[in-house]
Amino acid sequence: MSQRNKKKTSKSGHSKNNSAKGPVLTGAKMDSLGFQAMESNVPGLSQVILQKLNMKNYDEYRSALEGKTPCTDFGIRSYFEMFQKMEDTFKFCVECKKLPDSLPDPRSLRRCKRCQNVYYCGSDCQRLNWPSHKKFCKKLKLAALDRLVEWLVFTGDIPFHTSTWTKNIQELQGWEDWFLIQEHLDEKLSAIKAGHYMNILWANAGKPKPDEVELMESIKRVTTDFFSRPVTIGLGLSMFHLDPYAKPTTVHVVGASHVETLNARVTDYDELSQMFPKHQGIEVVMVGMDVVDGPIMRPPLVAFGPRQRVYLSSYKDLYHNFWESQVETQQAARPDLVVAFHAGFHACPDLMASWLPTLLLLRDYKIPSLFTMYSEQELKQSLRILMELETQIISCGANPFASLKPEQAHSNPNKPPVYANSHYLLFHGLGGPSEEHDLGELEGEEEERSQRASNSTT
Ligand SMILES: [Zn+2]
Numbered sequence: 001m002s003q004r005n006k007k008k009t010s011k012s013g014h015s016k017n018n019s020a021k022g023p024v025l026t027g028a029k030m031d032s033l034g035f036q037a038m039e040s041n042v043p044g045l046s047q048v049i050l051q052k053l054n055m056k057n058y059d060e061y062r063s064a065l066e067g068k069t070p071c072t073d074f075g076i077r078s079y080f081e082m083f084q085k086m087e088d089t090f091k092f093c094v095e096c097k098k099l100p101d102s103l104p105d106p107r108s109l110r111r112c113k114r115c116q117n118v119y120y121c122g123s124d125c126q127r128l129n130w131p132s133h134k135k136f137c138k139k140l141k142l143a144a145l146d147r148l149v150e151w152l153v154f155t156g157d158i159p160f161h162t163s164t165w166t167k168n169i170q171e172l173q174g175w176e177d178w179f180l181i182q183e184h185l186d187e188k189l190s191a192i193k194a195g196h197y198m199n200i201l202w203a204n205a206g207k208p209k210p211d212e213v214e215l216m217e218s219i220k221r222v223t224t225d226f227f228s229r230p231v232t233i234g235l236g237l238s239m240f241h242l243d244p245y246a247k248p249t250t251v252h253v254v255g256a257s258h259v260e261t262l263n264a265r266v267t268d269y270d271e272l273s274q275m276f277p278k279h280q281g282i283e284v285v286m287v288g289m290d291v292v293d294g295p296i297m298r299p300p301l302v303a304f305g306p307r308q309r310v311y312l313s314s315y316k317d318l319y320h321n322f323w324e325s326q327v328e329t330q331q332a333a334r335p336d337l338v339v340a341f342h343a344g345f346h347a348c349p350d351l352m353a354s355w356l357p358t359l360l361l362l363r364d365y366k367i368p369s370l371f372t373m374y375s376e377q378e379l380k381q382s383l384r385i386l387m388e389l390e391t392q393i394i395s396c397g398a399n400p401f402a403s404l405k406p407e408q409a410h411s412n413p414n415k416p417p418v419y420a421n422s423h424y425l426l427f428h429g430l431g432g433p434s435e436e437h438d439l440g441e442l443e444g445e446e447e448e449r450s451q452r453a454s455n456s457t458t
């Protein structure tokens with residue numbers, strides 16, 4: 001570990017954004033690859049989205065997202081209009097892919113009554129589509145609900161104020177246990193349910209308000225989505241036996257996307273302080289080309305200051321460049337743990353090319369590394385690549401702190417929804433070809449997970 005000089009830092013990284021920015025919800029999840037995929041699934045849909053946001057092209061959208069465009073209200077004048085525009089981006093016939101404009105009567109597009117999520121140009125298309133839609137209709141109902149409730153993250157209603165963990169992470173099986181350690185949970189959830197913005201939401205959403213239980217479950221799912229990232233970082237620290245009580249801890253989030261950096265503005269990384277009460281200080285540096293300009297765009301710490309605090313900063317560059325210019329020159333501390341949420345290098349050669357120097361760096365400098373994926377399929381593909389690179393795989397499997405909020409493929413909803421951080425993988429240095437983690441082993445991983453976590457070595 002590199003030595004750090006003493007230097008005072010005054011603020012924690014926590015900063016809450018209480019302004020209501022609805023459309024960012026739809027937008028923040030979309031990158032340029034997402035736009036291309038959408039365009040090939042439903043021609044014209046990406047144009048519809050840009051139009052709704054009063055933008056000409058993807059670059060303009062991107063620049064607004066990065067906070068470079070002064071007009072951030074997307075030209076939206078009322079809540080009703082905002083929710084309508086969000087919904088409009090889902091209006092196309094799932095079967096024949098027609099957009100409202102290409103129908104003789106745009107109003108003939110009707111929503112599936114059950115899920116309130118997908119549309120059909122008529123009963124013929126609905127009938128044709130049902131065999132495939134029926135497998136996903138129930139999950140899509142949850143996705144449609146969560147999409148609305150998620151707005152309350154931007155209004156500051158979600159999450160509720162969390163409690164200090166009374167157990168360590170290895171004693172928790174997952175979110176159910178996490179909710180159990182939250183004090184006055186019912187009161188906190190009821191306050192969100194009865195909140196001012198919750199009322200605005202259902203007065204303007206254009207959809208019937210779900211019953212109390214459904215709404216409560218949705219608030220919980222959105223809460224898990226919100227905390228999945230910091231809690232997964234905590235899980236990584238624990239699985240690598242890194243001890244934030246013993247010394248200040250530095251975590252680098254590699255390939256941080258605009259989603260992570262936007263979330264960092266509102267996401268309570270202080271949850272790490274709740275997980276490790278009275279820790280020696282945890283620094284999280286978000287590094288990536290997609291880092292968004294904002295309050296956490298500030299230099300990483302050279303020396304560690306904030307005991308019992310979480311300090312967030314970010315750096316816009318590829319990780320291996322950041323390493324060379326900041327870590328090598330001791331302007332940033334060497335990481336105790338590197339985390340990559342949804343790196344996606346398995347997805348295409350271009351992404352792999354940009355990730356390769358980072359993967360080799362992490363391997364050769366023997367940095368404890370935690371990567372997460374959206375599905376078991378992605379995990380298998382990522383595992384294969386990391387094994388080819390001869391990294392030492394420490395552990396992998398289903399993440400007990402995966403987001404519980406289903407995410408549908410926007411332009412292709414009749415597919416199994418994915419969940420943020422649904423699977424994880426730990427690697428550490430060079431391993432050589434290993435027989436231990438042959439790919440068939442993944443099934444039934446969930447039961448083994450906690451055991452493996454406690455057996456894992458660094
Ligand atoms: Zn149709």
Ligand SMILES: [Zn+2]
Nearest residue numbers: 112114115137
């Ligand atoms: Zn449906």
